[in-house]
Amino acid sequence: MIIARIESAMIARLKAASDLGVLGYTLSDVTTLPSDLDERLAEYVQTFPTAWVVFGGWPNAENMGGGEAAVVASFHVVVAAANLRNEKAQRHGVASAGEVGSYQMAMDVIGLLMGQDFGLDMGPLLLGACSPLYNGALQDKRRASLFAVKFDTRLVINPLAPEVLTVQPAADFTTFAVGWDRPGGDPDPLADIVNLPQEP
Numbered sequence: 001m002i003i004a005r006i007e008s009a010m011i012a013r014l015k016a017a018s019d020l021g022v023l024g025y026t027l028s029d030v031t032t033l034p035s036d037l038d039e040r041l042a043e044y045v046q047t048f049p050t051a052w053v054v055f056g057g058w059p060n061a062e063n064m065g066g067g068e069a070a071v072v073a074s075f076h077v078v079v080a081a082a083n084l085r086n087e088k089a090q091r092h093g094v095a096s097a098g099e100v101g102s103y104q105m106a107m108d109v110i111g112l113l114m115g116q117d118f119g120l121d122m123g124p125l126l127l128g129a130c131s132p133l134y135n136g137a138l139q140d141k142r143r144a145s146l147f148a149v150k151f152d153t154r155l156v157i158n159p160l161a162p163e164v165l166t167v168q169p170a171a172d173f174t175t176f177a178v179g180w181d182r183p184g185g186d187p188d189p190l191a192d193i194v195n196l197p198q199e200p
Helices: 002-019 041-045 087-092 102-113 136-142
Strands: 029-032 050-057 061-063 069-082 126-132 144-157 175-180 190-195
Touching: 002 029, 002 050, 002 069, 002 102, 002 144, 041 069, 041 136, 069 087, 069 102, 087 102, 087 144, 102 126, 102 144
Parallel strands: 029 050
Antiparallel strands: 050 069, 061 069, 069 144, 126 144, 175 190
């Protein structure tokens, strides 16, 4: 499925940048956005800095000839940084201590993903909105800063072929083969093949 392939490609590019050390910091996790983020935010904070990717759907479709439809699909990357110092450190980071902030993470994500098509049948990723994921009070309580960066890409959705639900006729049944083991564990199995007579 093209949606899953795009999400996986985005994750792979971000993870590769982290593993190769080109970011100047290491992402502890790069994966699809967890569905229980709200309930387990306090637990996830312990693993920051982290980046999560999720498909955001599309608002409408342009129907084309042949049953195809063109859509502008959105994907979101959530970056998350934590710092016990203060709010500024959560967002700006502390360069002297090697601590990254959410602002730098968001800009790195943009630089790594904007314009990419990963060799897939999709338009290049176009930068959309960037906004904080939680309000200031909650972020301050968790000593964390999270931002969601949106990317849009144009996709052409194709219908399934009409014959996908057509039951193919079975081939002519002309030969029947059967095999079984002899009682008592005889190492030589029995087998027989019957060729059925064909109607003229």
